[in-house]
Amino acid sequence: xxxKIRGFLYRHRGLEGIMYVLPFAALWGIxxxxxxxxxxxxxxxxxxxxxxxRFVGLENYIKLFGDARFLNALGNxxxxxxxxxxxxxxxxxxxxxxxxxxxxxxxxxxxxxAVLFFPYLLTxxxxxxxxxxMFDPDFGLVTHAxxxxxxxxxxxxxxxxxxxxxxxxxxxxxLAGYRMVVFQxxxxxxxxxxxxxxxxxxxxxxxxxxxxxxxxxxPALLFSLVLTLISAFRTFGQVLMMTEGGPGRxxxxxxxxxxxxxxxxxxxxxxxxxGVVLLVIMLILTLIGVxxxxxxxxxx
Amino acid sequence: MRRILTLVMGVVLVLVLGIVxxxxxxTPEVIKIEFNTLFHEAxxxxxxxxxxxxxxxxxxxxxELVQGRWAQYYAELRLSVIAGTPPQLGICHVNKLVEVADYxxxxxxxxxGDLIEIGGINAADFPEATWKxxxxxxxxxxxxxxxxxxxxxxxxxxFAAAGLDPERPPQTMSEFIKAAEAIKAAGYYAFHPxxxxxxxxxxxxxxxxxYQMGGGSLFDEGYTKATFNNLEGLSALQFLVDIFNDFGxxxxxxxxxxxxxxxRLGMLFAGNWFYPTARDSGVNWGYAKVPNFFGTPYxxxxxxxxxxxxxxxxxxxxxxxxxxxLARFVVEHSHIWTMSGGHIAANRTALxxxxxxxxxxxxxxxxxxxxxxxxxxxxxxxxxxRGSELESAIETKIExxxxxxxxxxxxxxxxxxxxxxxxxxG
Numbered sequence: 001x002x003x004k005i006r007g008f009l010y011r012h013r014g015l016e017g018i019m020y021v022l023p024f025a026a027l028w029g030i031x032x033x034x035x036x037x038x039x040x041x042x043x044x045x046x047x048x049x050x051x052x053x054r055f056v057g058l059e060n061y062i063k064l065f066g067d068a069r070f071l072n073a074l075g076n077x078x079x080x081x082x083x084x085x086x087x088x089x090x091x092x093x094x095x096x097x098x099x100x101x102x103x104x105x106x107x108x109x110x111x112x113x114a115v116l117f118f119p120y121l122l123t124x125x126x127x128x129x130x131x132x133x134m135f136d137p138d139f140g141l142v143t144h145a146x147x148x149x150x151x152x153x154x155x156x157x158x159x160x161x162x163x164x165x166x167x168x169x170x171x172x173x174x175l176a177g178y179r180m181v182v183f184q185x186x187x188x189x190x191x192x193x194x195x196x197x198x199x200x201x202x203x204x205x206x207x208x209x210x211x212x213x214x215x216x217x218x219p220a221l222l223f224s225l226v227l228t229l230i231s232a233f234r235t236f237g238q239v240l241m242m243t244e245g246g247p248g249r250x251x252x253x254x255x256x257x258x259x260x261x262x263x264x265x266x267x268x269x270x271x272x273x274x275g276v277v278l279l280v281i282m283l284i285l286t287l288i289g290v291x292x293x294x295x296x297x298x299x300x
Numbered sequence: 301m302r303r304i305l306t307l308v309m310g311v312v313l314v315l316v317l318g319i320v321x322x323x324x325x326x327t328p329e330v331i332k333i334e335f336n337t338l339f340h341e342a343x344x345x346x347x348x349x350x351x352x353x354x355x356x357x358x359x360x361x362x363x364e365l366v367q368g369r370w371a372q373y374y375a376e377l378r379l380s381v382i383a384g385t386p387p388q389l390g391i392c393h394v395n396k397l398v399e400v401a402d403y404x405x406x407x408x409x410x411x412x413g414d415l416i417e418i419g420g421i422n423a424a425d426f427p428e429a430t431w432k433x434x435x436x437x438x439x440x441x442x443x444x445x446x447x448x449x450x451x452x453x454x455x456x457x458x459f460a461a462a463g464l465d466p467e468r469p470p471q472t473m474s475e476f477i478k479a480a481e482a483i484k485a486a487g488y489y490a491f492h493p494x495x496x497x498x499x500x501x502x503x504x505x506x507x508x509x510x511y512q513m514g515g516g517s518l519f520d521e522g523y524t525k526a527t528f529n530n531l532e533g534l535s536a537l538q539f540l541v542d543i544f545n546d547f548g549x550x551x552x553x554x555x556x557x558x559x560x561x562x563x564r565l566g567m568l569f570a571g572n573w574f575y576p577t578a579r580d581s582g583v584n585w586g587y588a589k590v591p592n593f594f595g596t597p598y599x600x601x602x603x604x605x606x607x608x609x610x611x612x613x614x615x616x617x618x619x620x621x622x623x624x625x626l627a628r629f630v631v632e633h634s635h636i637w638t639m640s641g642g643h644i645a646a647n648r649t650a651l652x653x654x655x656x657x658x659x660x661x662x663x664x665x666x667x668x669x670x671x672x673x674x675x676x677x678x679x680x681x682x683x684x685x686r687g688s689e690l691e692s693a694i695e696t697k698i699e700x701x702x703x704x705x706x707x708x709x710x711x712x713x714x715x716x717x718x719x720x721x722x723x724x725x726g
Contacts, residue, residue, distance in 0.1 A: 049382045136555065138559060155552055159703065164372060168368075246696065247700060248696045248699055248703075248705065260692075263375035265688055266375065266378060
């Protein structure tokens, strides 16, 4: 019997590989591919299960791109990503560099690392509620700090110019810790000899950073960039809880628009269409990350 | 002989089994029903109290009470019906009926007959208008539970510090301005008209001023176009904007709940659900009707009603029966709902309950809200299948005007344009 199985597997050598990926493929198919496919299917309907759904083709998409509110949400999503992504990556990199340079000379690095990583362990609601209080115009710590410095404090969450940056800052505080860990791993892989040689040649930190750290940290940077971009485009919880998309609609991002259209206004077809748009944007960004920025070659 | 003995024993055994088996069969079957609500604060506790009482007196009905998901409630209600797993009893704001009626059982035409009759619910126990609010397109969908609304909460200590009589809250525009200016001069926030300043709260405040000015309806009768962009709408919004900007009575973005409980705010417009927070805050508070600023002292309010979501085909009549028993119990015990949850019971008998009338809530604030309701001064939200979108279109522009980003005239013009686009199917 065993030899029969062995013989069968030998004759169908490709099958073994398929068996290995089958559990993952099944889960991926059920929980990702099917819902995404069904979402695309729904976006072509005026979905009303109680009165009968109606096929409308691309009408939901046409309506979407004629809807000023959707375009505003799309713009806000790009704005948010434009502010949040550099903030998250920048903070993560600064933290990582700080710990990396301290690592060789000081004690307590583990504690500092834990403190910097800690926010990442919090849930989005905890982060949002905490920062909403911090920015409170009457009792907030940030407002209080401004007052102590005798500087007029902006009303962060109710001024359109400040609201999105304030949410981006809270998001950076939340997520930078994880990026820090990724960068730390990348920094740890850089051979020390390169720094020693550079020091002998009289290189300063700026030159070491530009010509050694940045090029060798590229895989970690690109990985974090793609991850952070996707995360920024999916931002939802902190916006919902900190501003509900306001003031006006100045912080209504695409995911919040989708949620409201689908679950508050129950226009599922239109919501699915906006979900497809979000999916396409994220696909394009990921492809840019892989193709144009060279992630593919780095991974290889 | 042995055969006879065996026969006798067999007969005895059959008799014994015959006696035991029927008594086992008559053990009442426990019926499980699910009751979903959107309550999440003191009112959630009040509903839990009523359901616990029901469970104690109805051991054959097991109620699973699910509460606390205000924001997602209506989406979940609809999705649960679509999925074929709806709760047996639910809540519906009266103005939401037009949005969710497709997902509710028409009570008089359920698959098992007239549920109102089956439940022994009498329309005469409720104010006629509240009962009729549950009707749509010739069917009756809802059983009234309460009416709730906004009133004026004020800090008696701040009134005293500002040289005002703590037992005489302002009830006219001139009294109100005098009180607000005195409180401001004493170094406190004078007035917050919109709870925690969320956009929907600012819209409610604007609606109060709009209706008080006699601005008419927000939309025409057939909901073909917005009608709020008129002189009254503009004046109402200007007044709201001035409260935060020109009058210096509060600051843009200020959270009235927090200011009040911290003892920094003199007067606050807030709903009856603020009662437990005010009571536990340590603030020496008082409550008054919404003052008459502009002609008729209207306030904002709404009504919670009980509903039976559409049940899957083949649902047993016993389940419907148990559901209606629970519904009747809830409305008949809604004095607890009022006393602990703050919403004014719709059931007339419940409102006459001696424990309610002697309660702290009723004597300090509830009776005044009830007076506003009985006097017809509570204005309900708009009633349209796309009501949520229309409200959102208005409130976002109002918020921008309050924050000084656009003028009141621009806000109303933009809100009007967006509402008309929605009404035309955009």
